[in-house]
Amino acid sequence: MKLRDVFKIALHNLWYNKSRTILTVIIVMVVSTLIMTLCLFGINFMQNQIDVNKDIFNEQGTRYYAYSRNIDNQQSPYTEEEMQHVFSTADEYAHIIDSFEARLESYYYNDPNTNDYVSTSFSVAFGTDADKVYTSSNYNTSMNMWSTRFIRTQMCDYGKENLILQGSIWSATDAGQNKVWLAEDYIKTLVTQGVTLNVGDNVTFMASTWGNKMDSETRVAHDYVLAGIFDAKVLRGEEQYGDTITMLVDLDSFVRDFSDQVSYSEIQMTYAPPQTEYNYNAVYDDMKAFEEKLNAGVAPNRYDSTERDCFTCSYVEDMQMTVLMSAIILAVIVLLSVLILLLSVGSVANTIIISVDKNRKFIGLMKAMGLNQNGVKKIVTCESIMQIAIGVLIAVGALFAIRPLIATILASMFESMFSYFAVEIALSVTVPFYLPIATILLFFLFATLFSRGSLGKIAKQDVISTISEVS
Amino acid sequence: MIELKNVDKIYGKGDGAVHALKNVSVTIEDGKFTAILGKSGSGKSTLMNIIGALDSPTNGTVYANGQNLTEMSPNALAEYRNKTTGFVFQSFYLEPTFSVLDNVAMPLIIAGMPRKEREEKAIKVLTQLGLEDKINKKANELSGGQKQRVSIARALVHNPDIVLADEPTGNLDSQNGAEVMALLRDICNMGKSVVLVTHNMEDAKNADNIIFIEDGVAEMKSGNAVNSEANG
Structure with missing residues (x-):
């Protein structure tokens, strides 16, 4: 059976069963609006955080510094071997050192x-x-x-x-x-x-x-x-x-x-990124790796049996709290999204099953004329995708209406997160093109998993049962 | 040719089981008009469904032109039905919201035939049955007789080897019923096998072969022999 005909039959079934189709679309729309709102919040939070981090980074650059080493309240000069390690590591990470x-x-x-x-x-x-x-x-x-x-x-x-x-x-x-x-x-x-x-x-x-x-x-x-x-x-x-x-x-x-006559007491390296055209995440990762490698070759400070690394990266230190907050916020968003999806996809799957079940006679008739199980599944799948796609696309429209609210919440969060830094925060909220596509696929995946058993039974049901039950 | 050998059909299990067919062995000859005659509940529709590969026997074998249908997968049986069988049901089973053209073309849609080609075939069959002016009508806008003729057109559009009709006149008045029976006879004269399920001896009397079925037990006789017996 040609895909165009599958689509036409699916559309026909949905059109002539309007009440069930509308009900399914409404459920999908409401749930996907919730989920996409959460995802939109998370995505824009991450993106804006990176942008703000970049602004801070561009404004302040960073220092990698180590003060005089202190071991049990005694100053301990850096050895020649340690300094050679520092020099060679700095040469290796020259691209993030000015x-x-x-x-x-x-x-x-x-x-x-x-x-x-x-x-x-x-x-x-x-x-x-x-x-x-x-x-x-x-x-x-x-x-x-x-x-x-x-x-x-x-x-x-x-x-x-x-x-x-x-x-x-x-x-x-x-x-x-x-x-x-x-x-x-x-x-x-x-x-x-x-x-x-x-x-x-x-x-x-x-x-x-x-x-x-x-x-x-x-x-x-x-x-x-x-x-x-x-x-x-x-x-x-x-x-x-x-x-x-x-x-x-x-x-x-x-x-x-x-x-x-001399010993090293303090070492400082600085770096300021270019204003544009650099991979922020890659540079940030390099900074952390550089700091880690420096400390790996230099004995730590020791205060009252507590050891602390000698080298510190100022920007990494400043960002640690924001990184932690981001991780918590994203974890909450993902958890909420999954919960909403799991709680709701059952109802979506159920309305899809009901919708298909009401077409059992039509399916039975087509099976009598030679439609095989794969053909039944194609029609059912097409109906499901169409209902989910319509619901999600309507939800995208709702998303654009919700954007200003998301922007307000983000602005408030960022002001408190970055109040320490003297950087002007300019936020933007965009709806990525992949969000509705991912939502459709996710919905379809979960709905299929939940309804697989029931729809599979309909597909496999023998023709006579199908026609007889609804004759 | 379709051969049923020692076919049983049992519905349910245990004490509640219904033995719809009991050790049935019959042959549907190519190009012949075969009637299955029996009272309501005798198993005639069950027998037709097994002949048409709509259902599978509990025991026994069904051969169609040398192929063992009982060993075929559901998908293979679907393909077999699409290519070789056409069905005419008592309740017509037309999709009311489809046009007459789309209803008739349905077997060809399932077969994956291109649109232009299948519409040409459907229009041709509809014209042969005098329904060329109903092509774009919705199926639910037709009379009973017209619906059954559309159903027959659908059963013929893909040029099957065999047409199975289950009480095709059951919902029709006598005039339309007679027209439908005449159509089925014409189909057989075209070289196709026709299997008619009926409880009405009048409809069966012109058949080449008659399968009498009662309580799941079938006996096949030639039409001439039956008519001779009837005439004494």
Whole structure:
């Protein structure tokens, strides 16, 4: 039997049994409106959440940071192996890193041989004719490690943004080149102290190491060149304890020159996504994976027997609560939808069975003329799909009427979820094209499963029984 | 040729079982007019249904042109009916909301014939039966006699080998009844086998073969022999 004829017969049956058809369509319409409303809410919640997350992400970017490690109230420097792991992992995830910065601290320890407490201090002298051993008070002598950033110059190739303004720009060729960049405001302060610096001038770093008995001093000094001047206000970085970043030094150079005198205390990497055209979910997943891998190679902090990872991703941390809320909301929506479907599909299946049963005589007659079981099933299936499709399509019209209500509820939810962030939230509610199609298929699947037994009996019933019962 | 061998048909089980046919062995010859004659409840309709593959026997075998119908699947039997049998029912069993044309074309629709082709065949049969002006009418707009002729047209449209008519004149007046009987005779003269179920000896007397059935027991005699006996 041709599909066109199946359709025509099914349509004929539905048309000439209007009351039953209308009843089935109404039930399908009401139930599918409920289910599609819930699904629409869930889909738009997810989509808008991603959009808001992207806006926040675009606005704020992210930091991956690790402070000084602390184990049982003792500072514990990151080892060389740990730093190599950090460097190699950062190279692997270079696509989500714009910059790499590190803080170094003057190295101090208890000498196990002498039990002598050893500490190091740094000083810095400026100018081409500077005395490399401090003698004059006119020079800024103390190198403030907190306001100095040690930058891994390889990271400049990761992005995307000039770290230095008003001067030369970081590049991979600066690695290991003993270069330093000074803040413009710092340069101005030095001028007031009688020190006038220009790009190309000499900058000397000196490390002085003492035992606590003050009976010995070891000095290590290296010359650097002033490569450029930057505006500290626009440099993306952290202000710790009110300090402004005054110096940027190539990390590889400094650690190479003063490896025995410094240890890593803080590491920070930053990333800002492009404004458009990126896969938010993929980037977010990468960020989580990056954080996880960093921590896998670095021993955790330990406070009162509680261990905490050293590295944290600021954006991932901020989003954890919203992710949890999303999961809960979606779980509730799915559960409600399934419940509504299960509770209602029985009635839909029943009206379909009744509708088909009332056509038993017609089916019996056609079976007498040679319609086989498959043909009966085709007609019944076509009738079911048509009733379900009509009901769902009418429900889609109702959905568009409900859209403003959904938008209002979503707006209220998002305002409370994202009140922490200073981002303007613009929501949209769209009806995806696949929603009615999926609803039709789901309805049909459940209705078929529920009615399979009864309809199967009708299809298989012998011809005489079918005709006799209704003659 | 259709052969029934030792056919039983039992409805129900145990003490409530009804033995509609008891060890029936009859042959429906090709191109012959066969009447099944019996009182109400004798099993004649049951016998017709088994001959027409509308029903299957509880025991025994049914052969149609060498095919064992009792071993066929339901789908195969459906195909067999669609190709080889046409039915005419007492209650016409026309779909009232379909047009006359669609009702007649129904076996061809089931067979998957293209629309233009099947409509040509249906119109041809309807014209032969004098119903060409009723083609687009709804079936429920026809008189009883017209309905039965439409039913006959439907039974013929797919050129079956055998036409089975179950009390086709039961709901008709004598004039229409006579016309229907004449039509059935004409169908047989065209070379088709016709099986008529009736309780009326008058309708059966011109049959080539008559199957007498009473309480499920059947006996087949030639029409000539029966008429000779009747005439003494």
